[in-house]
Amino acid sequence: MTYIYRGTNNSDYFNYMGTDRLVAYGYSGNDRIFGNTQNDSIYGHDGNDSLYGWTGNDYLSGSSGNDYLSGGSGNDSLLGGSGNDSLVGGSGNDRLDGYATTGVEYDTLDGSIGSDTFVLGGSWGVSYQGRGYATIKNWDTSDWIEVRGSRSQYSLRSGNWGGSSATDMGIYYGSDLVGVVQDTTNVSMSRDFRFV
DSSP: OEEEEEOOSSOOEEEOOSSSEEEEEOOSSOOEEEOOSSOOEEEOOSSSOEEEOOSSSOEEEOOSSSOEEEOOSSSOEEEOOSSOOEEEOOSSSOEEEOOOOSSOEEEEEEOOSSOOEEESEETTEETTOSSEEEEEESOOTTOEEEESSOGGGEEEEEEOOSSSSSOEEEEEETTEEEEEETTOOOOOHHHHEEEO
């Protein structure tokens, strides 16, 4: 069974306590929506939304606005959309995609525990071109960085872009900084990258 929640054009708060799978739509406003233990799908749409999957293999989509997405436990898929988004995978093998295709975006992608995939490009092209980039936090060598194009188009350069005093690893598409792996330089093109 599936429970469908449709919000309003105001700032909605919805904490689903039922046992059915949740499909929720926030619409306009700064919404806060919480899933349950099932494999939920939660869509924030417009506004600065906070979406929480809790347990289960959830799909969270912020769409426009500066959104906060938290997958919780399970193998979750998080899609930020436009705006400066914060994506937290939680435990499980998660897929985190800020989906920065237009404008200036500074997204934070925090995989937490598990073998996670950080998406910096796909069929739409290379994300974070021009100004803006994704900051990848809690990097582990079991994680993956997924980019559009070929290895010859990318390079890695160490530096410091924030976080602690530890050195970071910058990911460049040509001369354009598109990602920063925070507080570590233990990043390898041959080991850690998927080219699509």
